[in-house]
Amino acid sequence: MIDITKIRAITLDLDDTLWPVWPTIGRAETALQAWLATHAPSTAVLSADAELKKAVRAEINARYSDRAHDLSFLRLQSIRALLQQAGDPQHLAEPAFEVFFAERQRVDLFDDALPALRFWSQRYPVIALSNGNADVHRVGIGQHFHASVSAQSLGVAKPDLRIFVAGAAAAGVQTHEVLHIGDDAHADCVGALAAGMQVAWLNREGHDWTHGDTRPHLEVRDLHALCASWPDYVA
Structure with a gap:
């Protein structure tokens, strides 16, 4: 169990903790594809080929392996x-990226997200701690956060x-005065435990813990x- 008497701040993951991320990414991909169809039709044809697009992303990831923490850049x-191809x-x-990015900020919060954010933010500084590129202010929940720390801004990603x-x-x-909350057993839990934080694993899907004896x-x-x-x- 967590010891709430020792908590002075909360760090909180975003994607798949406060909202399901893949429906959001899917809508952003659709918005990007529609924009390309109007402004860059030849690119839209290539982008509609899922395997080709996957291969391009893999090549970009390999070329810029030192920027793996920066999803917007990739x-x-x-x-x-x-476009070049x-x-x-x-x-x-x-401008194409901005279309994607704007839609990426339109999320559908889990039903428990806002009540929890309101409760915690009245008691502690709450810090967004994310490997993704969501912006809590553009999402519309920035008033509940004291600050945001992202892999993109810091240059390293969880579980670093x-x-x-x-x-x-x-x-x-x-760090020992922080409760970290997140859904990813490796990135969130293993990383935060190594940092000496108290950790709450939000395991919505009931996955097994496969990361050793330290839980x-x-x-x-x-x-x-x-x-x-x-x-x-x-x-």
């Missing part, structure tokens, strides 16, 4: 590579110890169950 380069103007890469240390620093506390302090199926650790929480 997405932009993938769009640029498709199709013979369309390269300057279209930036440095991103957890940066999250604690953003809250003005030590999260608490495993829950939803955020209501986690908030119930506080005696004054009312769902």
Whole structure:
């Protein structure tokens, strides 16, 4: 169990913790494809080929392996590579990416997300700690966050110890005074445990723990169950 008396701040994952990420990415891909069909039809034809697009992304990931933490950069380069291959103007890469990125911020929150955010943000500094490129302010939940630390901004991704240390620093506390909450057993839980944080694993799908004997302090199926650790929480 977590010890709430020792918590002075909360770091919180975003994708698949507060909202399901793949429906969001799917809508963003659809918006990008529609934009390309109007502004770069030849690129749209290539982009509609799932295997070709996958191969282009794999090549970009390999070429820029030192930028694996920066999903926005990799997405932009993938769009640029498709434009180049199709013979369309390269300057279209930036506006095309902005179409994708804007739609990527339109998320459908899990039902338990807002009640939990309201509850925690009234009691602690809450820090977004994400490997993704969602912007809590563009998503519309920025008022619940004290700060955001992303892999893109810091240059390292979870489970790297440095991103957890940066999250604690953003809250003005030590890592052992932080409760980290996230859905990814490896990136979130293993990383935060190594940083000395208390850890709550949000295991919505009921996956098995396969990362050794050191386990999260608490495993829950939803955020209501986690908030119930506080005696004054009312769902």
